[in-house]
Amino acid sequence: MKPFDRRAFLSIGAGGVASGIVRPTISGVSANAAQPDRDRTPFRIPENDSIWDLHCHLSGVTGKTAEQRAEQLLEYADRMHVERLIFFMGYPFSQTPEPAEFRRQNDQVLTVLERWPDRLLGFAYVNASYPEESLAEVERCIQDGPMLGVKLWVGGRCDNEDIDPLIRRCGELNALVFQHTFFKVTGNLPGESTPDDIAQLATRHPDVPLICGHTGGDWTLGIRSIRQFPNVSVGIGGSDPAAGFVEMAVRELGPERVLYGSDIGGRSFASQLAKVYGAQISDEHRNLVLGENLRRMLKPIMDRKGMQQ
Numbered sequence: 001m002k003p004f005d006r007r008a009f010l011s012i013g014a015g016g017v018a019s020g021i022v023r024p025t026i027s028g029v030s031a032n033a034a035q036p037d038r039d040r041t042p043f044r045i046p047e048n049d050s051i052w053d054l055h056c057h058l059s060g061v062t063g064k065t066a067e068q069r070a071e072q073l074l075e076y077a078d079r080m081h082v083e084r085l086i087f088f089m090g091y092p093f094s095q096t097p098e099p100a101e102f103r104r105q106n107d108q109v110l111t112v113l114e115r116w117p118d119r120l121l122g123f124a125y126v127n128a129s130y131p132e133e134s135l136a137e138v139e140r141c142i143q144d145g146p147m148l149g150v151k152l153w154v155g156g157r158c159d160n161e162d163i164d165p166l167i168r169r170c171g172e173l174n175a176l177v178f179q180h181t182f183f184k185v186t187g188n189l190p191g192e193s194t195p196d197d198i199a200q201l202a203t204r205h206p207d208v209p210l211i212c213g214h215t216g217g218d219w220t221l222g223i224r225s226i227r228q229f230p231n232v233s234v235g236i237g238g239s240d241p242a243a244g245f246v247e248m249a250v251r252e253l254g255p256e257r258v259l260y261g262s263d264i265g266g267r268s269f270a271s272q273l274a275k276v277y278g279a280q281i282s283d284e285h286r287n288l289v290l291g292e293n294l295r296r297m298l299k300p301i302m303d304r305k306g307m308q309q
Contacts, residue, residue, distance in 0.1 A: 056088070056262065076264070080269040084291075096129065096154065099137075125151045131163060131166055154189050176301075181193050195221065211234070234257060238262075238272075243278070246279035
């Protein structure tokens with residue numbers, strides 16, 4: 001099989017990337033299009049490899065050890081010119097881990113951070129159902145360790161005020177808070193937050209940078225839910241590359257509040273980058289989404305830890 005050619009991939013017209021349909025292109029316009037889109041500007045490949053991936057997992061990847069799994073993902077990242085990867089959680093996935101389990105999974109991530117400090121970053125996995133133990137893990141992994149934020153999944157909804165001491169401590173440490181969110185037509189899991197829940201969290205903690213993971217799955221609703229809260233950004237990773245997603249997020253939230261992430265392990269770099277490459281946004285805004293926003297948000301805590309960007 002012929003190896004993947006990233007530049008050939010990016011030479012596909014923006015509409016072809018977003019839809020997943022490969023068509024010959026002439027000056028960025030599909031050769032078989034009924035009429036040229038005169039408002040479409042051909043996408044130019046970024047000159048610098050400055051993509052930072054917000055959302056990566058060790059689960060869903062082959063390998064007997066955390067190091068083997070991370071090494072495989074770095075090989076894929078190099079093909080797509082992804083410079084830095086942020087890892088959440090170890091393996092296997094555990095939706096409601098007890099403290100011993102989320103500590104074990106954080107240890108797995110700490111192992112790969114030590115091995116590749118110039119490429120990999122980490123957020124501590126905690127469970128909102130165990131507020132005191134989660135706060136202790138923040139001290140271990142962030143205050144006294146190399147991690148830069150926390151990952152909250154489905155252990156408890158973030159509208160519960162019991163989580164507030166944890167969020168306040170993250171604010172004191174300049175640590176980012178990534179909250180998984182979904183609007184599911186079948187009904188959310190017990191303890192699974194929605195963008196409406198993170199909006200309530202933002203009301204109580206307006207100075208803490210929060211990230212609405214997956215933009216709520218139904219991104220048209222998720223964007224509207226958090227639009228009025230400037231301390232909430234959206235992570236666009238972990239869904240199909242639907243046309244209009246990134247455009248709406250940039251238009252409604254501003255380009256500084258939109259963050260690329262892949263959810264790799266469960267998704268691919270290519271499918272998630274397609275959301276950004278195929279979006280009808282300016283090159284300046286595209287670069288913000290692909291990495292500049294995340295680097296800006298992480299700069300205070302990285303500077304405090306003496307970490308180079």
